[in-house]
Structure formats: structure tokens, C-alpha cells
Amino acid sequence: MRPGSAAGVRSPDPGGGGTMPAWDGAALPEGASMIVGVGIDVVDVARFARQLERTPRLVDRLFGDGERGLPAESLAARFAAKEAVAKALGAPVGLVWTDCSVEREDGNRPEVVVRGSVAARAAELGVQRFHLSLSHDAGIASAVVVAEGGLP
Numbered sequence: 001m002r003p004g005s006a007a008g009v010r011s012p013d014p015g016g017g018g019t020m021p022a023w024d025g026a027a028l029p030e031g032a033s034m035i036v037g038v039g040i041d042v043v044d045v046a047r048f049a050r051q052l053e054r055t056p057r058l059v060d061r062l063f064g065d066g067e068r069g070l071p072a073e074s075l076a077a078r079f080a081a082k083e084a085v086a087k088a089l090g091a092p093v094g095l096v097w098t099d100c101s102v103e104r105e106d107g108n109r110p111e112v113v114v115r116g117s118v119a120a121r122a123a124e125l126g127v128q129r130f131h132l133s134l135s136h137d138a139g140i141a142s143a144v145v146v147a148e149g150g151l152p
Contacts, residue, residue, distance in 0.1 A: 039087030
């Protein structure tokens with residue numbers, strides 16, 4: 001739902017006490033944030049691995065230096081994350097795959113890192129932070145991304 005388009009619509013109250021008014025497009029209080037977008041994607045790991053084998057240059061087009069060389073299931077999960085980021089940003093034309101990466105330092109949770117075309121779109125939307133969840137099990141890699149921010 002677009003900000004301001006929900007005039008008169010009521011949303012369930014997360015506290016369970018009835019309903020609360022939908023966001024009316026007014027400015028957020030200082031320091032407040034909101035969900036700007038949500039994206040999800042799933043990738044069949046075996047199919048993705050076969051595609052990478054058939055088209056070796058695909059790895060260079062999809063992944064940055066820090067991502068290349070990872071096992072197929074990790075690459076599939078990272079590709080799912082890139083797709084989920086694009087969806088959270090409204091899937092605009094012109095995003096460059098390598099302008100979004102998933103990085104993980106010293107056993108910490110994976111994080112979305114954006115630059116170039118992806119960072120520009122995120123800034124347009126007021127995105128200040130991405131939340132990421134990755135999984136791979138039973139031959140499927142999945143990613144969920146929540147883009148959080150204020151108003152641009």
C-alpha cells in the first residue's frame with residue numbers, strides 16, 4: 001500500500017485492542033522509522049548450480065569479488081537475497097546485480113550492502129537499513145528482505 005493511499009482504511013491493532021488508524025502520510029516523529037518495502041525470493045539450488053556451470057560468466061555478472069567462490073547453495077541464497085532486495089525496492093529497471101551484495105564478517109549474521117544503482121534507489125525511497133534472513137534446506141535457498149527507513 002502506498003503512503004497516504006489508505007485514507008479511512010483501518011488496520012488491525014497489533015495489541016489486540018481493536019483497530020488503529022492506517023498511516024495517513026503525515027511526517028514520522030523524529031527517530032521513527034517504517035517499513036518501506038518487503039521482498040522474498042526462493043531459488044532451486046540444483047537448477048541454479050546447473051545454470052552457473054552452463055554460463056560461467058554469469059558468476060561475474062551476478063556476484064561481487066567477496067561472493068564469488070562460495071558453494072552453490074550459498075550463491076543461490078545470495079542471489080535470492082539480491083532478488084528480494086530488488087522486490088523490496090519496487091523492482092525498478094536498471095539495478096545492477098553487483099551493486100548489491102551479501103557480506104558476512106567473522107561469523108556475524110549476513111548483511112545487505114548496497115552501492116551504485118541499488119543505493120541510489122534505496123535513497124530515493126528513504127531506506128536506511130535492510131533486514132535480511134537467508135536459508136537453504138532441501139535443495140531450496142530462500143531470502144526475505146525488509147527495507148526500513150523514514151521518508152525521503
